[in-house]
Amino acid sequence: MPLIAALLPNPSDRQCLRLAASPYTVTWAENWRDLSRAVRREPVEAVVADVHAEPRKDGALRVLRFVQRYPLTPVVVWGDMDGRELFRVGKAGAAEVVVSREARDAELVAGILEAALRRGLAPVLDLRLVGRLTAEARAVVRHAADHIPSRIQVPDLAAAFGLSVSTLERRFERWGLPTPGRLLLWLRVLYGLRWLLEPGRSVESVAVQLGYSSGAAFRRALRATMSGRPTPLRNTRGFELALEKFLDECPGAPTPSTLGSG
Amino acid sequence: MARYDRIAPIPSPPRETAFPGWLALRDLEENERDADLARRVRLRFLALRPLRRLLAAGLAAVPQASFERQIESVREELGQLSPRDPERAQLARFLHSARGRSPAVLAEACLELGEAVEEAGHRYGAEEFYSTAFELADMMGLAAARVAALRRLGMLDHRLSRLNDARRALGEAVQTALPAGARAEWAHAVAGAAALARSEGDPAGARAMLDDVVRRGRSWGDATVTALGRVALSALELAEGAPDRAVEHAWRALEGAPPPPMRVAALARLGAALRTLGLYAAAQRAFELALTETADDAERWRTEIELAVTAAEAGNASQFVTARRRLLREAKAEPPPRRVLARLHLRLGQGCLLAGMPDPAREHVRDGIDLARRLGDGELLRQLDELLGMLERSAGGEAPIAVPRREPTERTLRIADELQASRQPVAAHP
Structure with a gap:
């Protein structure tokens, strides 16, 4: 089954993703560099990343950099985002988003992952x-x-x-x-x-x-x-x-x- | 956060490649620091998400409990808007409609909210709502809703000068409306196509299209279709410099008791045409009647603005000044939709020039240009530029060119008299 690389520092977010992504294999990254490395080394089909994973770093810019390197690997951006952040991550090339309030609904998150993987x-x-x-x-x-x-x-x-x-x-x-x-x-x-x-x-x-x-x-x-x-x-x-x-x-x-x- | 935003200069992705619903956020482009707008576009995006989910997975595949949880979580966020904010109620109504998952109701709710968003001057948001309605109608085989969405998309494209897209969408709406049994939508679509034809330099073609609408409306005994055709013909004739014919069409649009929104549109057109002929008292009466009959807030604003400008054109500067002051006070207390606000600045600017108040006129032009740019409304921008030119020439001591006014025909004078004499809502007599 497809392999998903995820950058979610918050343990409860990890749990939410585990529940939603049960049919998939998930590999965890510690930071954006780690996430990039995982995609380079493993057959990753999609990545899930918390836009606020690295404090004081522009999450949308991280998404943009990633998309420039891996334009065919869909990025699902996760997190509590205001309107401006949602706009910017979309512009940066995110394939899908999971906003915080949706994260606890495993069926909803599973649907979002499936939609992202449909780009494969x-x-x-x-x-x-x-x-x-x-x-x-x-x-x-x-x-x-x-x-x-x-x-x-x-x-x-x-x-x-x-x-x-x-x-x-x-x-x-x-x-x-x-x-x-x-x-x-x-x-x-x-x-x-x-x-x-x-x-x-x-x-x-x-x-x-x-x-x-x-x-x-x-x-x-x-x-x-x-x-x-x-x-x-x-x-x-x-x-x-x-x-x-x-x-x-x-x-x-x-x-x-x-x-x-x- | 990076000191220099590297995301801002990159081009926006097309709707097809961005994540579903992202276009609703694009109204933030070049306004990223506008916190109020950011809140609004986020709520619109979140409200659309349950529908986008149904579209992606299919109606039957989305579990009801999860769907309702998603809607509820958006509803809880509506508190970010003030209780008096009309958009809060609009979004709440939209979410309520979504709960039932009826495709027809969902499409209708999307179109309704899209119109409100468009009125607020947020073109991308409007496009996303109309496109979602179109996809939903297309997927579920809802022919009438599909036509309604296409027509709105076409008219939006025209306003944004995307003429090929406008032609394609309006053409398809016209072709498919009658087989779908959507007569009023057909008439709206033809009116949209006629406006496009006129803007492309074919007023005769536009007139022929609208004559056909009137002819068919009469043969069907459909007062809405007939009135719609006549109101559009009135606007066309006025733009083509034939105000008597515009008066006649607007007057006859009131025949056969069309529904209130069409009556209001006809009265507003009548007022505009009569004013062009210098029949100010009758024009004022037409606008006053429109004002008493309209239930729509944006329409009420437009009519109030036209009443104020009528006073200025009639040479009644003090009445104009009073009306202007009141309008500005009301706009400050409870701002109208942005498209209306932009129109307010244009028209009050024109009124100020006529009333010999160049400084306030220049302020209106400045605010109007700022808004028109944000709205991407090329036609409004052109009119504001024209007004600015007139102001500059006036400041240079150049007298404005006096356009010779055409004498009204006997028929027009009779209509004006009948209108002024009426104490009750008027009904046209041929």
Whole structure:
């Protein structure tokens, strides 16, 4: 499940987040520098930060600096904010806010986190697959995409849907998908290229986050999916090229089928 | 806090990329130190959050208890506004409407609060409320509410000189209103499109659109639609330099007992057209009647302002001075919405110039320009600049150009007589 990095000095706020973010894994940071480091080193999908975490520091400016380094990692700003602070954190690029009075409502905070995480890669992919794949095929791809940061493998994917690996492979063929192994390879590449659009991340750190032994191993995966074509790593063209090529390998099936059959 | 604000110079994000409801906070742009405004925009943003939540998750997916807690927590914060502040009551009504989660009621509440916010001169807040109403109506298939939201968005875009957006929104509102069974909204949308056409140099096109509204209103036997078309035609003709035709349209807008807001609008248009023709007593009577019939505070302010200026134009300086003093006292005690306040400065400035009071006129121009800039109202700013030019020329000893006044037609004189003779609310006789 997605990993959230949080900077919440107040223990009661931490408790509120724990309750709301129970389906997610949360890693705690002590300050903004620590938070940045966590995103650089771990497959963090979103961050939650108290705007007043560092006394006498401009919280909105911290948000701005973070967003400049990690523009695709949504920042949920937390805290007791007046109108001016709310205006400024929005201008700085916060993806969502949790105002203090809302923090104790776990359902409300969970909804806010979910909305922030919807800005990630998995929903983007899902949207591009609408009309191409059946709902059940999309559900499997979505599950795989959601779990790439936690390094999902083919047997995990099959088990999540109560299938054997061989059955899953047959289903993939019928659904017009590449093999499960190839799908996961593609998803890692797409995640990696998207993360690399953020100036704060390096090829080495992204490779490690995706479970590769080194940056060179990630580059080999890139070559294997992009048919050896040189791919620009750090611009949107590279990501879009890869996405188009991935979609070409997902032609979809002409007729829908169900998970329960054959 | 950093000594130099590094956030202020960065460009504001577009509505689509900012967090939901953020646009309601954007009225703070360039006014970040305004503590009262900061409180207001925060409360508007918080009031919108439960609705934005319903939109994001879907109505059925938001647990009722959590939704009510969220509304209650916003309601508790309303005490930050004075009990006499009209916005406090407006927000309380809005939150009360939200509790029921009826999409139609929610959309309607958004439009109503959006109008109040727009009247207060907060364009971004108004845009956020109208856009939320539009999204809600679009998601829930509420055709009439969708048209109502589009029409308001289009008119707001026009006021802010975003002409392409205005054209698109008003065009779609006109196209979709009648299939949605929203006749009055259709008429409003056509009037908005006509105003846009006129501002783009096509008064004939604007006239044809409004004639169609009147024609259809009459064929439907719909007094509101007919009156709406005629009031808009009156405004168009006056702007095009045909005050007799403006009087005729405004007078005929009173036919068929239209609802009170339309009657008030027609009387105000009638007063303005009669004044242009130098029929001051009749104009004054029209404004007085409008004043007795209006229940709307902003409209009452506008009419009082026009009454004062009518006195100045009629050469009755002492009456103007008394009225001006009273208006300024009232505005200080309980400020009207900012758009009305800006209009007050423009009109009183013009009145002061006519009454031979250049210094107070200059003060009004200065305050008016400041407000018009904050409101982003280009047309108002243009009129204030024009007034400033006249003041400067007058200070240089240059006599103002005397615009030859057109003689009223027999028909106009009959209408003026009938209006002045009336002791009861007037009804037009063709």
